[in-house]
Amino acid sequence: PTLVKVSPYDLRSGKNTENKKTKVKLILSNTAQETGYNALFYSTNQLFTWDQADALLKEKVDNLKNQTGSRDLDEDLTEQIKEEYDFCYTPKKKSLKRCNDAKWWPQIFYDTLTTDLRTTCITNALTEALNKNELYDVYRMYIASRPDEKKDNLSFESIHGWDTEALFGYEWFGLRSSSQRKQRKLEDSLRDIVQYFCYDDAELKWGPDEIW
Numbered sequence: 001p002t003l004v005k006v007s008p009y010d011l012r013s014g015k016n017t018e019n020k021k022t023k024v025k026l027i028l029s030n031t032a033q034e035t036g037y038n039a040l041f042y043s044t045n046q047l048f049t050w051d052q053a054d055a056l057l058k059e060k061v062d063n064l065k066n067q068t069g070s071r072d073l074d075e076d077l078t079e080q081i082k083e084e085y086d087f088c089y090t091p092k093k094k095s096l097k098r099c100n101d102a103k104w105w106p107q108i109f110y111d112t113l114t115t116d117l118r119t120t121c122i123t124n125a126l127t128e129a130l131n132k133n134e135l136y137d138v139y140r141m142y143i144a145s146r147p148d149e150k151k152d153n154l155s156f157e158s159i160h161g162w163d164t165e166a167l168f169g170y171e172w173f174g175l176r177s178s179s180q181r182k183q184r185k186l187e188d189s190l191r192d193i194v195q196y197f198c199y200d201d202a203e204l205k206w207g208p209d210e211i212w
Contacts (some may be wrong), residue, residue, distance in 0.1 A: 008126055009125070009126055009129050012129035013132075013133065014135070017133060017135045020190075023135055023136070024135060024136050024137070025136075025137045025138075026139065027139045027193075028127050029140075029143065030115070030119045031162050031163055032112060032143065032148075032157060033112055033159055034111075034117065034118070034160040035105065035115050035119075035159075035160070036111035036157040036158075036202065037160040037161065039163070047107045048153070048154075049106060050087070050183075052106060053087070053106040053110055056110065057078060057081065057087075061081070062143070078114075081113065085109055088104070088106075088109070096171075107154055108157050111157055123140070126138075127140045132143065141162045142192070145158060145166075145186045146159075146162070147167060147175050147178070147180075147183060148180070148182075149176065156175070166187045167190045167194070170187070
C-alpha cells in the first residue's frame with residue numbers, strides 16, 4: 001500500500017509523484033442521483049410535489065447564502081437553478097420543457113442537483129486535474145440507468161451503490177426488476193468495460209477525458 005500525502009486534486013502536479021514510475025489507469029465513476037439513496041432508505045428530503053421541491057430549494061439556498069454571505073451569490077440564484085434543471089412550475093406559472101415528462105419528477109430534480117454539487121462536478125474536475133499528470137490515464141464514467149421500481153411511493157433513481165450492484169450482481173437491493181433486459185444490459189456493459197479496461201482490449205473505444 002502507498003500513503004498518499006496530498007489531496008487527490010494535487011496529484012495533478014508531477015512534483016507530487018516524482019517517486020512513482022509506473023503509469024496508472026483509473027476509472028472515476030458516479031451515478032446520476034447518488035443522494036437519492038437518502039430519500040429512499042432514510043426518508044430524508046422526500047419530495048412528492050413540485051411545491052415541496054420549491055420550498056426545500058429555497059430553504060437550502062437561503063442556508064447557503066447565510067453561510068457564505070449573500071454578496072457572494074446572485075440574488076436570483078434560485079431561479080437560475082430552476083431554469084438550468086428544468087424545474088416544473090405549477091400550472092399558474094410558466095412551464096418548461098420537462099413539465100409533463102414522466103422521466104423528470106420533483107425527487108429526481110432535487111437529487112440530480114445535489115449530486116451534481118456534491119459528486120458529479122467535483123469528479124469531473126478531478127478527472128481533468130489528474131489527466132494533467134503524465135503518470136495517470138483517468139477515464140470518466142457517468143451512470144444514469146435506473147430500475148423501474150418504487151419504494152414508499154418514490155421512484156427509484158440511479159442512486160448510490162446502483163453501479164456496484166450491477167457490476168457485482170443484483171442482490172442487495174432485492175429489486176424485482178433486476179431480471180429485466182435493461183438491467184442485464186447494464187450489468188453486461190459494466191463488466192465488459194472492466195474487462196476491456198484491465199486487459200487493454202482494442203475494442204474499448206474510450207479515451208481519457210471522454211465520458212462514457
